[in-house]
Amino acid sequence: MRTVGVPLTNPVTTNCRACGAGPIERILDLGEQPISTHFPEPTAPQDDTWPLRVGVCPACLLLQLERTGAPEEADDTALLGLAAQSKSLDTYARQSVRHLRDTLGLSADSRIVELGSHGNHLRAAFAELGLATTIVEPDADIAARMGGVAADVIAWRPGDPLGSRTSVLCGADLVVDDFLLAHLDDVDSAIEGLAGLLAAEGTLALTVDHALPVLTGVQLDALRHGHHAVFSLLALEPLLARHGLTVVDAELLPMYGGSLRVLAQPSTVARRPRPDVARIRYAERAAGLHRLDAYRHFGKSSADAAVALHRHVTASRAAGRVVVGYGAPSRAATLLTAAGIGPDLLPFTVDRAPAKHGRTIPGTRVPICAPDAITATRPDEIVLLAWPMAEEIVASLPEVQTWGGRFVIPLPSPSVIETDPSPDRHASPQLRCPRDARR
Numbered sequence: 001m002r003t004v005g006v007p008l009t010n011p012v013t014t015n016c017r018a019c020g021a022g023p024i025e026r027i028l029d030l031g032e033q034p035i036s037t038h039f040p041e042p043t044a045p046q047d048d049t050w051p052l053r054v055g056v057c058p059a060c061l062l063l064q065l066e067r068t069g070a071p072e073e074a075d076d077t078a079l080l081g082l083a084a085q086s087k088s089l090d091t092y093a094r095q096s097v098r099h100l101r102d103t104l105g106l107s108a109d110s111r112i113v114e115l116g117s118h119g120n121h122l123r124a125a126f127a128e129l130g131l132a133t134t135i136v137e138p139d140a141d142i143a144a145r146m147g148g149v150a151a152d153v154i155a156w157r158p159g160d161p162l163g164s165r166t167s168v169l170c171g172a173d174l175v176v177d178d179f180l181l182a183h184l185d186d187v188d189s190a191i192e193g194l195a196g197l198l199a200a201e202g203t204l205a206l207t208v209d210h211a212l213p214v215l216t217g218v219q220l221d222a223l224r225h226g227h228h229a230v231f232s233l234l235a236l237e238p239l240l241a242r243h244g245l246t247v248v249d250a251e252l253l254p255m256y257g258g259s260l261r262v263l264a265q266p267s268t269v270a271r272r273p274r275p276d277v278a279r280i281r282y283a284e285r286a287a288g289l290h291r292l293d294a295y296r297h298f299g300k301s302s303a304d305a306a307v308a309l310h311r312h313v314t315a316s317r318a319a320g321r322v323v324v325g326y327g328a329p330s331r332a333a334t335l336l337t338a339a340g341i342g343p344d345l346l347p348f349t350v351d352r353a354p355a356k357h358g359r360t361i362p363g364t365r366v367p368i369c370a371p372d373a374i375t376a377t378r379p380d381e382i383v384l385l386a387w388p389m390a391e392e393i394v395a396s397l398p399e400v401q402t403w404g405g406r407f408v409i410p411l412p413s414p415s416v417i418e419t420d421p422s423p424d425r426h427a428s429p430q431l432r433c434p435r436d437a438r439r
Contacts, residue, residue, distance in 0.1 A: 004031050004303045004338050014066040016057035017187040017229055018239045024055035024064065025292065027299030028220070030306075034200035034331035036224045037073055039359040039368065047362050052334070054223055056295040060238055062187070063211050063295060064229040073183060073226020088389065089121055092255055096207070097125035100174065103249070103263070104203055106131055110173040113197055115158070116142065134168065134174075138184070159189030160195070171199045178207045179259075182229050188239065195243040195266075204245060205262045211235070211257030212284050215294055218412035220302035220338060221331035222257060232289050233280050236262060246270035250277045255387040305411055306338040313345045313383065314415035322379040326348030326393055326407075327354050327386025330369045335385065335410060337363040349385055350374055375399055381416075383408045390417070 015022025034047035056063050100106065108130050113120055116137035126133050137143035145157035156165055175197050184190040194204055211232035214222045224232060224363035237247050240262075247269050249263040260280070265271065288294035316323050323333070328351035336346070342364040349361065350371045355372050374382065374397060382400065384390050387409050391394045393416060394400075394407055407417040 004029060004306050009221045010051075010053075012053075012055060012066060014055065014064075016060060016062060017064050017185065018062045018235065019057060019060040019242075019304070020188065021057055022058035023409050024057050024066065025295075026053055026066065027161075028302050030054065030220065030223065030302075030334060030338045033225060033337050034333060034362040035071065035073060035226065035389065036330040036362055037226070038362055039328065039356055040362060040365070040424075041368065042360055042365070049363065052223065052225060054299065057235075057290065059293060060235050061232065061289065061292070061295070062216070062229055062235040062239075063224070063232070064187075064432075065223065065227075067185075070225040072185070073224075077420040088392070089118065089255075090125075092253070093121045093125040094128070096178070096261070097122055097129060097131070099251075100205060101129055104174060106174065107134070111171060111199070112174045112176065113169055113172045115175075115177040115180045115194075116146075116153075117178050120160060122178055123175060136169065138180070158184060158191075158193035158201055159186055160193070162193075169197050171202075172197045173199055173202050173204065174205060176205045178205075178257075179209070181206060181208055181246070182227050182231070185228055187229055188242070191239055191245075192243050194242075195245055198266060200266065201269050203248075204240075204267070206236070206263065206264065207253065207255075207259055207261040208236075209256055210252065210258045210260035211289060212260075212280075212287055215289065215298045216300065217255055217257065217286055218301045218305045220305060221335040221411065224330060224334045227328045231260065232284050233260060233262065233277070234284050234289055236260075237281075240264045241267070244268075247273060247277055249274045250280045252280065254388075273365075301412065304337075305413060306340075308413045309339040310341060310345075310412050312408070313341055316381055317345055317432070321380045321381055322377060323383065324326070324367065324374070324377060324379045324415060325385045325391070326374070327351055327381045327384060328353070328359075329386050332366075332385040333362045333364070336361055336366060342366060346383065348373060349383075351386075379405055381406055381408050385410070387411065 012023040012026050014024050030052040032049035033052035034049050053066040055066050114133040114135050116135050120135055123133055136156050138157040140155045143153050146153040154165055175194050198340045199428040208231040211230045214230050244267050245264040246263050246267040247264050251261045251417055253259040325346050330348055343366050346366050348367040348369045350369050350373050356368045359368050409415045
């Protein structure tokens with residue numbers, strides 16, 4: 001397999017996307033990687049690739065990608081709306097909106113701006129509670145398509161001049177950004193733009209992939225082109241403070257392998273921070289996220305993890321085991337490409353989304369099949385490419401235990417989930433794996 005690591009050539013020229021200091025320090029090179037949100041047909045031309053290099057800012061400790069010429073991430077138009085079909089994301093959206101309403105005392109008169117992300121999955125949950133939102137969509141083409149259905153969709157990329165949009169967007173009681181910030185190249189300008197939308201006593205709610213579980217769980221698959229940064233509270237607080245905002249609440253969420261939601265208000269009127277802010281800050285410091293060594297260790301551990309996964313699958317195949325995958329998330333492209341695992345080692349993966357059936361994982365071109373391919377094949381091992389949903393996936397496949405199959409969590413190192421054979425074919429398999437593999 002191709003070696004991943006930290007090359008000594010190609011000097012770093014990227015300055016920090018948040019504080020502007022530079023250059024950032026390279027900690028990991030994941031090699032040539034495709035855009036991971038476009039799932040090509042098997043006969044499509046080979047995917048274009050660009051270097052995927054990861055660094056950390058020595059000044060503010062923001063984990064981020066180097067600028068290597070990769071284009072902006074663009075969702076496959078044939079797959080738009082898949083996020084809205086996810087039961088777990090729907091549950092998360094409803095809980096999140098209810099939490100925001102109760103915490104902030106939102107009412108039908110509240111002015112709410114929602115940044116378009118993941119199919120604008122919060123809008124329906126807001127509407128169920130009688131709360132109207134205006135959607136800001138950075139992609140002008142997507143905004144135009146949405147505008148044919150809803151009039152309150154504004155095309156604007158946070159950080160760009162507002163122009164005539166000022167009267168429509170400014171003065172918001174709540175601005176909600178659920179997982180979009182990392183997709184914006186200029187993080188500092190984006191926060192400046194979002195802060196400018198708030199009313200004098202408004203609140204900015206940011207939900208981001210959290211650097212703490214990424215580092216401690218060696219989640220190298222959280223990194224991909226178009227996903228420019230992974231945030232810690234330690235990095236977010238000074239970024240928000242530069243634009244007059246204070247973090248008043250913070251919460252850890254299970255989505256996507258571990259996420260962080262913060263509420264920030266104008267510093268002149270911000271209420272006293274809730275205790276969870278200090279608790280999360282302490283947890284990050286306890287894990288070393290305030291020191292460069294933690295990020296350097298993550299880089300080395302990620303390279304080791306890619307090699308370990310390749311060796312595990314290779315050894316299983318050499319032992320005569322049938323090995324397939326489960327899930328076709330965008331994170332699978334990074335993991336399989338870094339580990340050098342293609343159809344020769346993983347003949348297919350399965351996914352619940354019918355729109356992905358018959359397509360392939362970008363980069364490695366591992367075919368994507370319907371879930372019934374699992375029972376048809378009766379594999380010995382199922383590598384969970386969608387490992388953040390491991391318990392849900394294992395519980396949905398009780399039949400695997402009847403033929404002695406097992407599941408494999410790929411990160412931080414390959415860990416086997418054994419299943420107990422049982423006469424009751426409908427009983428949920430018992431998870432047997434290290435505590436850190438069940439995150």
